[in-house]
Amino acid sequence: MLKAFDAANDIAEKQRLEHVDYHLRNGLLSRNAAAALRTPIVRHGIKANRTLLEAAAQYSHEQGLTDRRIALDEVFAPSTLDQ
Amino acid sequence: MKIELSIGMPSNPNTWALLDGHVAPQGIDLVPSVIHPSELFWRQLRFGDFDVSEMSFSSFIISLSKGDDRWVGLPTFTTRPFFHTGMFVRRDSGIEAPANLKGRRVGVPEYQQTAALWNRGILHHEFYVSPPEMEFWMERVPDHSHGGATGFTPPLGVTIHQIPPEKSIGSMMLSSELDAALHYVLDNNLVDYSTVDLASHPDIKPLFPDPIAEGARYYAKTGIYPINHCMAMKRSVADKHP
Numbered sequence: 001m002l003k004a005f006d007a008a009n010d011i012a013e014k015q016r017l018e019h020v021d022y023h024l025r026n027g028l029l030s031r032n033a034a035a036a037l038r039t040p041i042v043r044h045g046i047k048a049n050r051t052l053l054e055a056a057a058q059y060s061h062e063q064g065l066t067d068r069r070i071a072l073d074e075v076f077a078p079s080t081l082d083q
Numbered sequence: 084m085k086i087e088l089s090i091g092m093p094s095n096p097n098t099w100a101l102l103d104g105h106v107a108p109q110g111i112d113l114v115p116s117v118i119h120p121s122e123l124f125w126r127q128l129r130f131g132d133f134d135v136s137e138m139s140f141s142s143f144i145i146s147l148s149k150g151d152d153r154w155v156g157l158p159t160f161t162t163r164p165f166f167h168t169g170m171f172v173r174r175d176s177g178i179e180a181p182a183n184l185k186g187r188r189v190g191v192p193e194y195q196q197t198a199a200l201w202n203r204g205i206l207h208h209e210f211y212v213s214p215p216e217m218e219f220w221m222e223r224v225p226d227h228s229h230g231g232a233t234g235f236t237p238p239l240g241v242t243i244h245q246i247p248p249e250k251s252i253g254s255m256m257l258s259s260e261l262d263a264a265l266h267y268v269l270d271n272n273l274v275d276y277s278t279v280d281l282a283s284h285p286d287i288k289p290l291f292p293d294p295i296a297e298g299a300r301y302y303a304k305t306g307i308y309p310i311n312h313c314m315a316m317k318r319s320v321a322d323k324h325p
Contacts, residue, residue: 001108001111001135001157001314001316002157002158002159003108003109004101004106004107004108004109004111005098005101005157005159005161005314007100007106008097008098008099008100008101008105008106009097009161011099011100011105011106012096012097012099012100015096016096041163041308042097042160042161042163043160044158044159044160045158046158049158049160049310051306051307052307052308052309052310053140053158053310055204055305055307056140056141056144056197056200056201056204056309056310057144058204059200059201059203059204059207060141060144060145060200062204062207063200063203063204063214063238063241064238064239064240064241065141065145065148065195065200065238066144066145066147066148067148068148070144070147070148074147075143075144075147075156075313076155076156076157076158076313077155077156077157077316077321080156080157080158083158
């Protein structure tokens with residue numbers, strides 16, 4: 001399932017560049033904009049997002065919404081924990 | 084043989100390929116439904132309508148902490164704004180900086196939603212305004228909210244009033260009954276019902292005069308680019324087909 005989301009994401013990245021290809025080639029977008037459009041924004045997986053997921057769990061505990069700091073291995077499927 | 088799984092999720096460029104069948108998970112026939120996230124999470128937490136669904140990260144860990152083990156998370160994160168840069172204030176409220184939110188009446192669609200969790204955390208850690216220092220007014224009603232489905236009670240020291248059904252965050256911002264909106268949901272769905280376009284209303288301004296600059300500042304300092312939702316699969320399904 002996670003692989004399918006990654007594949008869908010790769011397609012979205014590729015399509016974004018295909019959509020703007022004429023604009024890029026015709027020089028209608030600045031080189032900065034071209035570089036920005038090549039930057040992948042959405043990254044799945046725990047590795048790429050550990051800091052912010054732990055921050056969210058910390059905030060939830062600090063704010064009294066959860067009675068303890070929930071660990072990521074309680075949240076995510078065991079097969080995804082090293083991805 | 085493939086197994087058939089129903090999946091509920093919002094439409095988003097990063098999921099289009101899954102929704103239109105371009106990409107299929109191995110061994111699974113996905114049957115997708117496109118649903119507004121606010122509504123989807125309420126339906127899923129309350130009724131468990133789908134085998135797999137996108138899920139509020141905040142509501143998910145709250146339900147886990149209360150012993151609800153119906154779901155197993157998948158780390159996919161398709162929506163990621165800098166939520167805190169979307170806070171609104173009334174122009175005449177005298178709120179010129181986040182610190183001025185102390186003692187103010189602040190609207191929130193739902194106290195436990197992930198966007199509100201981030202925004203309170205960021206106000207607390209970056210601007211030293213803690214949740215008990217504000218007075219919250221919540222729009223969603225218990226029957227149609229994530230909190231209603233997970234047994235929400237206000238955390239110790241926090242004041243939360245219910246917005247009456249004839250009013251909304253939008254209407255109360257315009258009538259000066261609220262000074263600020265911690266988060267604002269304008270697209271119609273079963274659980275959110277504000278209809279005023281605050282972003283373009285002359286009486287309203289963003290809390291941060293340059294929202295893009297604030298997002299960039301926050302990211303440069305913390306390295307955090309917030310997520311909103313993950314996916315959650317029914318544990319009964321995950322156990323049967325690991």
